[in-house]
Amino acid sequence: MKTLIEIKKLILAVCILLVGSIGIQAQVGELDQQGDMTTCLNSTEPYGVVLTPGSTYEWSVIPASAGTIVFPEAGVTNLITVTWTQVGTHVLQVVETNEHSCVGSPVTINVIVNDLPYFADITASGVCSGSPIGVILPGTSDNGITISSWDITDVAVATGLTGTPTKQDGITDPNQISEDSFINLTNNPLNVVYTIIPHSATCQGPAFTITVSISSAPVVDPITASVCSENPIGINLPVVSKNGLTLDQWDVAVTVDAGLVGTPTEGTGLTDAAAIAGDLFTNTTSGALNVIYTVIPHSGSCVGEAFTITVTIDQQPTVENVGPLMACSGDVISVVLEGTSTNGLTLTTFDITVAKDPELIGDPTTGTITELDGIAGDQFTNPTDTVREVVYTITPYAGTCQGSPFTVTVRIAPSVKTSPVWHK
Numbered sequence: 515m516k517t518l519i520e521i522k523k524l525i526l527a528v529c530i531l532l533v534g535s536i537g538i539q540a541q542v543g544e545l546d547q548q549g550d551m552t553t554c555l556n557s558t559e560p561y562g563v564v565l566t567p568g569s570t571y572e573w574s575v576i577p578a579s580a581g582t583i584v585f586p587e588a589g590v591t592n593l594i595t596v597t598w599t600q601v602g603t604h605v606l607q608v609v610e611t612n613e614h615s616c617v618g619s620p621v622t623i624n625v626i627v628n629d630l631p632y633f634a635d636i637t638a639s640g641v642c643s644g645s646p647i648g649v650i651l652p653g654t655s656d657n658g659i660t661i662s663s664w665d666i667t668d669v670a671v672a673t674g675l676t677g678t679p680t681k682q683d684g685i686t687d688p689n690q691i692s693e694d695s696f697i698n699l700t701n702n703p704l705n706v707v708y709t710i711i712p713h714s715a716t717c718q719g720p721a722f723t724i725t726v727s728i729s730s731a732p733v734v735d736p737i738t739a740s741v742c743s744e745n746p747i748g749i750n751l752p753v754v755s756k757n758g759l760t761l762d763q764w765d766v767a768v769t770v771d772a773g774l775v776g777t778p779t780e781g782t783g784l785t786d787a788a789a790i791a792g793d794l795f796t797n798t799t800s801g802a803l804n805v806i807y808t809v810i811p812h813s814g815s816c817v818g819e820a821f822t823i824t825v826t827i828d829q830q831p832t833v834e835n836v837g838p839l840m841a842c843s844g845d846v847i848s849v850v851l852e853g854t855s856t857n858g859l860t861l862t863t864f865d866i867t868v869a870k871d872p873e874l875i876g877d878p879t880t881g882t883i884t885e886l887d888g889i890a891g892d893q894f895t896n897p898t899d900t901v902r903e904v905v906y907t908i909t910p911y912a913g914t915c916q917g918s919p920f921t922v923t924v925r926i927a928p929s930v931k932t933s934p935v936w937h938k
Contacts (some may be wrong), residue, residue: 567611
């Protein structure tokens with residue numbers, strides 16, 4: 515009989531040990547890890563032990579200031595959550611009291627609480643319109659934590675800027691946004707604001723911003739002008755852009771149509787607004803030709819888009835000398851000027867000066883005329899016995915283009931002096 519009782523006690527002891535073993539190894543709901551752990555500041559973590567029927571559990575954080583314990587369900591003491599509020603290595607302890615009021619030994623784990631990376635908002639160096647922003651994402655937080663990745667959750671691009679910003683999560687390359695660029699065509703600096711969440715391993719810090727100011731680029735509309743062959747083009751480079759910026763440098767490249775003779779002004783970093791004004795070209799053809807200046811404007815360190823200055827070089831009218839013609843003393847000279855130059859231009863105006871033999875009597879036409887027969891009615895009396903000359907020096911114009919002077923030479927024959935009639 516005694517042996518049977520001892521056997522029953524042995525079986526009971528084995529069962530107790532087996533149940534205890536099973537309880538120790540059992541997973542508590544979704545809690546599947548044991549031992550020490552690492553977490554982040556301000557994180558809320560769940561903890562639990564296998565419930566022994568009739569037992570109650572007393573939890574504590576050591577030190578108490580390191581975390582706040584919450585029991586998710588009333589009357590359930592084997593499960594808790596802890597919000598960790600202090601950086602460091604802390605102890606989480608649980609003490610079980612069974613249904614017989616027997617207190618067990620404390621069970622503990624160490625919890626390492628890592629700080630969160632923190633950044634004050636950053637104002638980056640401003641850049642010029644169209645230039646890469648050059649911003650490198652910070653690799654160490656203000657509180658000395660190494661950053662492993664960044665989430666760019668939002669990018670606010672001011673109205674007036676054009677460009678495509680980088681916006682993505684899980685960035686590991688600190689140069690990811692450095693090549694972002696934006697065009698500012700207004701006359702004021704405008705901002706791009708990146709909202710960024712830093713990560714240090716599994717710890718996510720609070721969002722911070724990086725603000726980049728995009729300065730305006732000078733904007734200049736194309737310029738067109740025309741000038742006559744062999745005249746300075748007379749064009750100054752613009753000193754104020756369309757969007758109100760002061761221009762202080764220009765890079766100039768030039769293309770010249772074949773048929774133009776002349777040396778254009780080119781170069782980088784020109785600082786004289788009158789640098790090209792004295793350029794002069796001769797048009798050797800019978801049609802208008804162009805010189806095109808491609809100009810890149812600078813306003814301080816900001817470089818604008820290239821614009822063009824197109825100068826049309828109109829050809830000069832050329833007229834050959836006329837004469838010498840012969841007119842009789844006292845008669846109108848009847849000289850009609852040509853209406854078309856030898857190079858095919860319509861002549862519109864003539865400036866006239868006259869050199870007249872002092873022996874001739876008569877008033878020649880001088881000054882500016884527009885009629886082709888403007889001098890045709892001139893007449894001179896030659897009282898001498900020899901031919902005398904009147905030389906008109908005429909400067910022709912085709913529109914505003916002045917040609918080289920030509921001459922019209924008219925010889926005035928002496929008056930006819932018939933002797934008396936003789937007879938026997």
